[in-house]
Amino acid sequence: xxxxxDLYDSYFSNLIQGNKALCMATxxxxxxxxxxxxxxxxxxxxxxxxxxGEYWEQNKISVATEHLATAMxxxxxxxxxxxxxxxxxxxxxxxxxxxxxEYHQIGAKMIADIFEMNGWDGYFIxxxxxxxxxxRFLKSQHPDLIGISLSIYFNLxxxxxxxxxxxxxxxxxxxxxxxxxxxxGGKDVxxxxxxxxxxxxxxxxxxxxxx
Amino acid sequence: MNNIKTQLLNYLDTHSSIIKLTxxxxxxxxxxxxxAIKLAGRDLTSSHIRDFFTExxxxxxxxxxxxxxVQNMLLNVNTFTKLPxxxxxxxxxxxxxxxxxxxxxxAEMETIHKTIVTLNNDLSNLTRQLQKKNVQLDQLNxxxxxxxxxxxxxxxxxxxxxxxxxxxxxxSNDYEFSDELREILEMIRSSSHFMLRLLDELLNVVKIxxxxxxxxxxxxxxxxxxxxxxxxxRTLASKKSITIQINVPQxxxxxxxDSIKIEQVLNNLLSNAIKFSNANTTITVEAFSTGKDILxxxxxxxxxxxxxxxxxxxxxxxxxxxxxxxxxKSTGLGLSIVKRIVTGHMxxxxxxxxxxxxxxxxxxxxxxxxRNNTQNTHxx
Numbered sequence: 001x002x003x004x005x006d007l008y009d010s011y012f013s014n015l016i017q018g019n020k021a022l023c024m025a026t027x028x029x030x031x032x033x034x035x036x037x038x039x040x041x042x043x044x045x046x047x048x049x050x051x052x053g054e055y056w057e058q059n060k061i062s063v064a065t066e067h068l069a070t071a072m073x074x075x076x077x078x079x080x081x082x083x084x085x086x087x088x089x090x091x092x093x094x095x096x097x098x099x100x101x102e103y104h105q106i107g108a109k110m111i112a113d114i115f116e117m118n119g120w121d122g123y124f125i126x127x128x129x130x131x132x133x134x135x136r137f138l139k140s141q142h143p144d145l146i147g148i149s150l151s152i153y154f155n156l157x158x159x160x161x162x163x164x165x166x167x168x169x170x171x172x173x174x175x176x177x178x179x180x181x182x183x184x185g186g187k188d189v190x191x192x193x194x195x196x197x198x199x200x201x202x203x204x205x206x207x208x209x210x211x
Numbered sequence: 212m213n214n215i216k217t218q219l220l221n222y223l224d225t226h227s228s229i230i231k232l233t234x235x236x237x238x239x240x241x242x243x244x245x246x247a248i249k250l251a252g253r254d255l256t257s258s259h260i261r262d263f264f265t266e267x268x269x270x271x272x273x274x275x276x277x278x279x280x281v282q283n284m285l286l287n288v289n290t291f292t293k294l295p296x297x298x299x300x301x302x303x304x305x306x307x308x309x310x311x312x313x314x315x316x317x318a319e320m321e322t323i324h325k326t327i328v329t330l331n332n333d334l335s336n337l338t339r340q341l342q343k344k345n346v347q348l349d350q351l352n353x354x355x356x357x358x359x360x361x362x363x364x365x366x367x368x369x370x371x372x373x374x375x376x377x378x379x380x381x382x383s384n385d386y387e388f389s390d391e392l393r394e395i396l397e398m399i400r401s402s403s404h405f406m407l408r409l410l411d412e413l414l415n416v417v418k419i420x421x422x423x424x425x426x427x428x429x430x431x432x433x434x435x436x437x438x439x440x441x442x443x444x445r446t447l448a449s450k451k452s453i454t455i456q457i458n459v460p461q462x463x464x465x466x467x468x469d470s471i472k473i474e475q476v477l478n479n480l481l482s483n484a485i486k487f488s489n490a491n492t493t494i495t496v497e498a499f500s501t502g503k504d505i506l507x508x509x510x511x512x513x514x515x516x517x518x519x520x521x522x523x524x525x526x527x528x529x530x531x532x533x534x535x536x537x538x539x540k541s542t543g544l545g546l547s548i549v550k551r552i553v554t555g556h557m558x559x560x561x562x563x564x565x566x567x568x569x570x571x572x573x574x575x576x577x578x579x580x581x582r583n584n585t586q587n588t589h590x591x
Contacts, residue, residue: 078342085346097332105335112339126335130325133332 002035003043012048015069016061027076037080037117041110042202045073049106050180073106077113090119095138096147097129099158104151107179111147114202118209120144131162135169143173150179156186163193176208230288230298230313233305234260238277241308250290260311268295276302277309285316353421360417363410370410374403405540412544416527419551426469426555428580433466433498433505434459440477441496444485451490451537455481458497466505467580472552479545480509480572486535487570488513504558504575515566524562525550549574557581 007026014022030040052069055061096112098105105127112122125137138146146166150159159177166175177190178199187198199205223231224244232255233242240263243255251266261273268289275281282302287295297316302309377400380386381393388396418424441455448455484494492512498505516524516533523529528543535541553560553574564570 081342082346082349085343086350116343122339123336124339126332128328129332130328133329137332137336 002039003030008044008047011044012051015048015072016052016055016065018065018068018072020072020075023072023076024079027079031080031083037083038114038202038206040080041113045077045106046110046202049073053180070106074109077106077109080113084113084116087117087119089121092120092145093123093141093143094120094145094147095123095125095134095141095143096149097125097134097137098127098149098151099155099162100128100130101158102150102152102155103127104180105149107151108147108149110202111149111176111178111199111205114205115145115147115209118206120209131158131165134162135165138166138170138173146170146173146175148175148177150177150181150186153181153184153186156181156189159186160189163190163196167193176205178205228315230300230311232260232263232311233308234277234311235308236277238273250288269298271300276311286313288313356417356421359413360421363413363417367407367410367414370403370406374400374407377403405542409542409544412542412548415548416544416551419548419555424551424555426472428467429470430465431468431470431473432463433507434461434463436470436474437477437496437498437507440474440481443478444481447482448485448494451485451488453485453488453490454493456493456495458495460499463498463505464500464578466576466578468556468576469552472555473576476549476552476574477507477509479549483545484509484511484513484570484572486537486539486541487511487533489536500578501575503579504577506573506575508571508573510569510571512569515568515570516562516564517566518564521562521564525560 007030011023011026014026027040027044030044049069052061052066056063056066094112094115096108096115098108105124108127109124112124115122123137123141123143125134148159148162150156163175166173172195175193175196176199177196178201182190182198182200190196190198197208199208223229227244228246229244230247230250231244232240232247235241238260240255240258240260243251243263247263248255251263255263259273260276264271264273264286269286271284271286272281284300286298286300288298290296297319298313299316300311300313302311304310377396381388381396381400437457437459441457445455481494481496488494488511494512495510496508497510498507500506513536514533516531520531520533523531525546527547530543550560553576556576558574558576560572560574562570562572
């Protein structure tokens with residue numbers, strides 16, 4: 001882990017207290033020191049949001065604080081866009097979406113951003129995307145890759161239905177899936193589909209892109 | 212079982228978003244649930260069912276309803292948002308009278324939900340594309356500034372040489388020139404002088420646009436700075452018999468600012484005032500403290516600026532109809548630089564002008580260096 005414990009702890013404390021300017025200063029400081037976006041995404045944003053989720057489960061923070069932390073993280077991600085969008089283009093496209101009823105969108109946005117940094121055009125079409133909507137968009141873009149994010153395990157059936165529908169119309173487009181939901185299981189169900197790959201984390205995603 | 216039925220009826224009466232009315236054979240409402248009362252905005256008991264439907268702007272033949280000729284219907288109802296929503300109404304008979312139940316039409320809600328999801332998805336994608344374009348535009352702007360900076364910098368040296376040599380030749384006693392040749396040499400000198408100024412201002416703009424406006428803060432006496440600036444511009448003013456008056460209280464507090472940059476602001480405002488004023492007029496320079504800031508003004512009795520052009524004044528190369536009285540040249544960059552210097556100090560600048568009467572340029576500067584100034588700063 002490349003982010004020091006003290007720095008992470010102060011960032012997390014500022015995040016749950018809603019100290020936007022101080023969180024911003026941490027991110028600016030890290031980028032000025034040359035910390036890579038992958039590290040900031042994984043060791044700062046992802047780690048802190050997982051911890052926010054745990055705090056909420058343990059009733060240490062309210063749902064309002066959880067939403068505030070999420071919104072602040074999304075704003076901080078926008079701050080990194082000049083670096084994210086400045087890579088040399090490869091001409092490849094990925095469309096990233098969350099399945100219907102799935103409203104946790106930061107993970108999906110991060111996937112699109114990592115692809116952007118690798119020169120892909122990353123299209124993100126929002127949280128809670130019904131299969132029909134996703135297919136409508138895929139037909140308009142014809143991407144090289146499709147990414148689907150799943151945070152809530154109970155939406156696994158919706159993901160299966162979405163994959164079935166995509167496969168009928170796009171039998172040969174590679175699909176990657178990932179998200180917090182899979183820590184409860186479901187990988188076996190997803191991997192029954194042809195050319196569907198489970199990506200556990202951002203380093204795994206980077207390895208997949210490099211291949 | 213009866214307990215569940217009672218609880219359900221109680222829920223319908225108190226908490227649900229369903230309209231429930233009990234009506235006797237004459238059409239009088241004998242019971243209305245909380246949602247119906249909230250919708251009507253009044254107690255409905257003893258009212259006629261016709262009045263209720265009129266109030267919620269729903270088109271229903273209540274006589275036919277009471278004669279059992281209408282049982283299931285879709286009606287547009289004005290709800291609390293004042294926007295019509297489609298309700299599905301059903302009526303059935305009970306020992307207490309006719310019960311009329313209306314609930315929001317779920318099919319319509321689903322269509323609305325789908326539309327919102329589609330719009331949200333499109334918006335998410337468009338937002339991302341827009342953010343991407345913004346980053347690309349910003350990069351292009353930086354490239355433009357870089358190019359402009361290099362071009363201006365590289366052009367500066369040969370033009371400075373032309374200026375220097377033309378002055379050298381003109382000042383030399385080794386040559387004799389005809390009047391025509393001297394006029395041509397003078398044109399070369401003044402044009403290269405103007406081009407050099409234009410390039411310097413371009414370099415200034417590029418520096419500021421690239422976020423390289425560096426402010427060297429020091430304690431300055433504004434009265435001294437104003438006096439310096441007036442002295443520099445006095446020769447120009449006296450050529451047009453323009454008087455410059457200064458009105459600054461002796462007790463004017465010192466401020467923390469970049470003296471060279473502020474002098475640049477003052478010189479620009481003063482030389483502009485001279486350029487755009489007629490002969491035998493007066494320019495007044497004033498400064499006073501407002502508590503946290505000092506306010507400086509430069510007032511002329513010149514042509515004034517049309518109201519619809521005043522906003523454009525501080526934009527680079529803005530084309531305005533007012534021209535310098537004696538045809539003096541202007542780079543079109545001065546006021547945009549002035550604005551950036553003033554706002555870089557966290558101050559404000561504005562103009563008040565009346566055509567034919569003159570213009571007053573005002574700017575403020577904080578007395579203390581603002582703590583939250585994100586501009587590149589150095590303290591001396």
